[in-house]
Amino acid sequence: MVLRLEDIPGLIYRGAKEIRRSLLFVEGVSGVGYDEMVVVRAPDGIDRVGRVIEVGRGFAVIQVFGGEMGLQTDIAVKFTGSTFKIPVSDEVLGRMFNGRFEPIDGMPPVVSDDLRDVNGSPINPAARVYPNNFIQTGISAIDGMLSLVRGQKLPIFSESGLPHNRIIAQIARQATVLGEAEEFAIVFAAMGLKNDEARFFIEQFRESGAIERSVIILNLADDPAIERLLTPRIALTVAEYMAFDLEMHVLAILSDMTNYCEALREISAAREEVPGRGGYPGYMYSDLATIYERAGIIAGRKGSLTQMPVLTMPGGDLRHPIPDLTGYITEGQIILSRELYSRGIYPPINVLPSLSRLMRSGIGPGKTRDDHKDVADQLYDAYSRGVRARDLARIVGEMGLSERERRYLKFADAFEKRFVNQGEYENRSIDETLDLAWELLAMLPEEELVRIREKYIKKYHPKYRAAAAS
Amino acid sequence: MSLEERVGQIERISGTVVDAVGVKDIEIGEVVEVGDERLIGEVIRVSKDRFTIQVYEPTSGLRPGDKVYATGRKLVAELGPGLLYNVFDGVGRPLHELLKQGPFITRGIKAYTLDRKRKWYFKPTVKRGAEVAAGDIIGTVQETYMIEHRIMIPPGLEGKLISVEEGEFTVEEPVALLRTKDGREIPVKMYQEWPVRVPRPFQPEGRLPLTEPLITGQRVIDTFFPVAKGGAAAIPGGFGTGKTVMLHQLAKWSDADVIVYIGCGERGNEMSEVLTEFPELKDPRTGRPLMERTILIANTSNMPVAAREASIYIGVTMAEYYRDMGYNVALMADSTSRWAEALREISGRLEEMPVERGYPAYLPDKIAEFYERAGKVKVLGRPERIGSVTIIGAVSPPGGDFNEPVTIHTLRFTGVFWALDPELAYSRHFPAINWLKSYSLYVTSLLSSWATSFSYHAEELAEWWRKVAPSFPEYRSKALELLSVAAEIESIARIIGESALPDDQRLILLTAELLKEGFLRQNAFSEVDSFSEPEKQVLILKMILDFHSIAEKLIRAGVPIERIRSLPHISLMMRVKEDPEKVKAILRLTEESRKALLEIAEEYGVKLEV
Known part of the structure; x- marks a missing residue:
């Protein structure tokens, strides 16, 4: 949103007491509201937007967006009297904005009387509809074992150098709800992404035609870090508007949340707050929750908001505060593995620590297939045995394994190469995914399949299917 | 002094913490209303010239100089009919009432916990002229089909009933009139208020020993690590280890009369799951919807932090209220870590000196105060009755590492530890409860009564049951011993490979696997096995261990492990928990697998003394 000092009625305050990075301490002000939006003009003539993060009698602390270079104590400040709000209308579709909601596609700004507070409001739990529409992504590891449903928030935990962008793009390209023709609208928020990464996404959306139904909010690596605090909130405000006012099915992609958290830490440090784990502020859980919880389905509204945040785990450490706190809020996580990737597996999803909490509600008879749950359980069990056998084989050698362990090891290899591994443009239906799973499970003796109910073994096991066919 | 005089002004705003001046006699714990929208807050610090408020709603837009209205009241819970089959936010507002303002929760909405318009049929149980005192039951209301709400004289009140009426009343209409000793006449209504941070009183010396188990239908809990009615349990685990599903299971199947479920700083969709599922699920004992005995408190992670802190106290106060009626209440709090983090966040804003990991020094006190509100007690009033509150708290340790303040202090004040792995x-x-790390301090006092405490399931088996039950503690310790030995063998097997182990050790691994797959593993979403009747638990355990003891003899006599492993009964024993015939199927399989082993004995010419 472009705001100029002149556009705002009211008093101009001159001079700041102190500037510490992007924090501005001003005195002698009155009538200032907490969380109010501010416009600041330094002698360089550039108008910057800010937000009041603490206020008392006669003083206010302002967080300035848009870069601190050029700020001086000789400065003009105007308080807008309202919190940070953005105008929304159906004109946002197909548009591209920066982290302050200023258009960067050469088109005029969005004009509307419908102003929305970017902080949003919590959805009343009693107003929520429990998500249960299976989304087919065409990726076997996800559809078969980590099923995504509409209204879920399912992040990808990645590491630098892994192909999370390609996976997200593939999901955005292929995601459909079974039995419905409607495609997903996409809201893409980039936080601190490199230029080429952002360009890759935009190209992808262009190619698939999704760009018409997309809104792109870009805060790139060389944009002011502080604006990353605003970027996901703007994106989700737009996404909520599209989902619950325009009644579209929206997939919001937030990448990379690690950069967001680092901006949060920076502000916290500048405010000299007591640091928590890793120097991140103690309120990071609550703060992240106000982002991730903005997903779901509301009773009586047609649309839905599904979130796929991406974060890169610093040092590949799952226990790092960023993935840790995220995992506690989101409804599962898809974890990528460098080891799988280096063995040439794409997508390199390590299914064992990955999880989709809403999977159960989205699969089964009438949704995917009656055997889905049992097959997924059996795959988990068999693969984890196979991985254990592989670890053991590293010590005692493959010959030291028992017959049974060797079978599981073979299964694990095949599982990775044939089930997890697939082409970037390969779109597998859920039936294909489950049939492939059966093909692999048939490598194991039938009595090992204790997690699958007998009726499904009789119905789907290749052995019985072949018998029935002949 | 009129209320108008007790108005102050805001001095400073930082997040949900607001400093104000201008009310001299303000008290710690007093509820205030802040700003034009009259946002609810609570006074948490008082100094000579100013006071600090934690506000339960977002504070955006508040300004220095805005008014602060003192109410003269503490943060209280409204207690009366209408709590069951309902869902509230962290400060006790009914969420369905808030829906009238739209699907998003906006600020400054006022709503009473209890519906003021709804009429309840009040049936007196005492007569006019009765002398009554605190806790005495004066009448009942059928709150839901499952639960009879007992209307009690609130603590602190005593006197003679000069009238009492039967009929339809709202909670605000008096159902009786009481004359105190000093001659005041006080109307008695069907609801009372109680400050949430103060435990409700019970009889002096009224705490009773914990001897009765809370039957949960979860095998690893009931059999291995049981919790007593009136006890406290902690269930710590990193994300994705199944805390929430476990708590949902306990809320569904525990044999408590009333369930209070607090979603404290957790996911909105999870609360929506409970709201969707519980009205449809049937109580295994009464066949009625589970919601009829359930109170939900939902403070999702994106709601204001201060209200998260309050939600725990609101919930436990409601639990104590039903305890006072003479019910066994079970409270689940998911997750107490979020509550502790709320304490930390508020403490940080107050610029208090942090100790471990930024938590305030009083964290252990707060945790202890909360878990000490569990207990089995003789409650106040007549008729004499006993009630209990069992507290089960989930803990979400950062990085899944149990060596952190909230987990450590919680373990100090609870008797059961279910370690998620x-x-x-x-x-x-x-x-995913780890059987080697978990413990229950109640085991010794519970095991003997465990076996006799669920006769409602075992009617046709009563005779048999009396014979089997006493040997149950032996089976339990035998199973735990086998699992622990198996863990040691496994660690060796990890170095030399399983095939290099002697056969008797491989048998132990096989039995451990039977125990894990056939007994410990329990699918929460299975129609047959989600709730495992106690007799089913015992029978599965017996089946596996009897199998083991015969197989052990065969192995000693030189029968190769492969021969035993190849029995089809192995995979049947792993599956029999899912058999809809339940007990019958297990008894049948026990006999069949015994026969199969005896046949092997014959085949190898082994003589068994059976």
């Missing part, structure tokens, strides 16, 4: 969760072994 990510390794088990990764291989989808649920419940």
Whole structure:
């Protein structure tokens, strides 16, 4: 949103007491509201937007967006009297904005009387509809074992150098709800992404035609870090508007949340707050929750908001505060593995620590297939045995394994190469995914399949299917 | 002094913490209303010239100089009919009432906990002229089909009933009139208020020993690590280890009369799951919807932090209220870590000196105060009755590492520890309660009564049951011993490979696997096995261990392990928990697998003394 000092009625305050990075301490002000939006003009003539993060009698602390270079104590400040709000209308579709909601596609700004507070409001739990529409992504590891449903928030935990962008793009390209023709609208928020990464996404959306139904909010690596605090909130405000006012099915992609958290830490440090784990502020859980919880389905509204945040785990450490706190809020996580990737597996999803909490509600008879749950359980069990056998084989050698362990090891290899591994443009239906799973499970003796109910073994096991066919 | 005089002004705003001046006699714990929208807050610090408020709603837009209205009241819970089959936010507002303002929760909405318009049929149980005192039951209301709400004289009140009426009343209409000793006449209504941070009183010296188990239908809990009615349990685990599913299971199947479920700083969709599922699920004992005995408190993670802190106290106060009626209440709090983090966040804003990991020094006190509100007690009033509150708290340790303040202090004040294990969760072994690390301090006092405490299931088996039950503690310790030995063998097997182990050790591994797959693993979403009747638990355990003891003899006599492993009964024993015939199927399989082993004995010419 472009705001100029002149556009705002009211008093101009001159001079700041102190500037510490992007924090501005001003005195002698009155009538200032907490969380109010501010416009600041330094002698360089550039108008910057800010937000009041603490206020008392006669003083206010302002967080300035848009870069601190050029700020001086000789400065003009105007308080807008309202919190940070953005105008929304159906004109946002197909548009591209920066982290302050200023258009960067050469088109005029969005004009509307419908102003929305970017902080949003919590959805009343009693107003929520429990998500249960299976989304087919065409990726076997996800559809078969980590099923995504509409209204879920399912992040990808990645590491630098892994192909999370390609996976997200593939999901955005292929995601459909079974039995419905409607495609997903996409809201893409980039936080601190490199230029080429952002360009890759935009190209992808262009190619698939999704760009018409997309809104792109870009805060790139060389944009002011502080604006990353605003970027996901703007994106989700737009996404909520599209989902619950325009009644579209929206997939919001937030990448990379690690950069967001680092901006949060920076502000916290500048405010000299007591640091928590890793120097991140103690309120990071609550703060992240106000982002991730903005997903779901509301009773009586047609649309839905599904979130796929991406974060890169610093040092590949799952226990790092960023993935840790995220995992506690989101409804599962898809974890990528460098080891799988280096063995040439794409997508390199390590299914064992990955999880989709809403999977159960989205699969089964009438949704995917009656055997889905049992097959997924059996795959988990068999693969984890196979991985254990592989670890053991590293010590005692493959010959030291028992017959049974060797079978599981073979299964694990095949599982990775044939089930997890697939082409970037390969779109597998859920039936294909489950049939492939059966093909692999048939490598194991039938009595090992204790997690699958007998009726499904009789119905789907290749052995019985072949018998029935002949 | 009129209320108008007790108005102050805001001095400073930082997040949900607001400093104000201008009310001299303000008290710690007093509820205030802040700004034009009259946002609810609570006074948490008082100094000579100013006071600090934690506000339960977002504070955006508040300005220095805005008014602060003191109410003269503490943060209270409204207690009366209408709590069951309902869902409230962290400060006790009914969420369905808030829906009238739209699907999003906006600020400054006022709503009473209890519906002021709804009429309840009040049936007196005492007559006019009765002398009554605190806790005495004066009448009942059928709150839901399952639960009879007993209307009690609130603590602190005593006197003679000069009238009492039967009929339809709202909670605000008096159902009786009481004359105190000093001659005041006080109307008695069907609801009372109680400050949430103060435990409700019970009889002096009224705490009773904990001897009765809370039957949960979860095998790993009931059999291995039981919790007593009136006890406290902690269930710590990293994300994805199944805390929430476990708590949902306990809320569904525990044999408590009333359930209070607090979603404290957790996911909105999870609360929506409970709201969707509980009205449809049937109580295994009464066949009625589970919601009829359930109170939900939902403070999701994106709601204001201060209200998260309050939600725990609101919930436990409601639990104590039903305890006072003479009910066994079970309270689940998911997750107490979020509550502790709320304490930390508020403490940080107050610029208090942090100790471990930024938590305030009083964290252990707060945790102790909360878990000490569990207990089995003789409650106040007549008729004499006993009630209990069992508290089960989930803990979400950062990085799944139990060596952190909230987990450590919680373990100090609870009697049961269910340690969730990510390794088990990764291989989808649920419940992922690690049998080597978990413990229950109640085991000794519970095990003897455990076996006799569920006659409602075992009627046709009563005779048999009396014979089997006493040997149950032996089976339990035998199973735990086998599992622990198996863990040691496994660690050796990890170095030399399983095939290099002697056969008797491989048998132990096989039995351990039978125990894990056939007994410990329990699918929360299975129609047959989600709730495992106690007799089913015992029978599965007996089946596996009897199998083991015969197989052990065969192995000693030189029968190769492969011969035993190849029995089809192995995979049947792993599956029999899912058999809809339940007990019958297990008894049949026990006999069949015994026969199969005896046949092997004959085949190898082994003589068994059976």
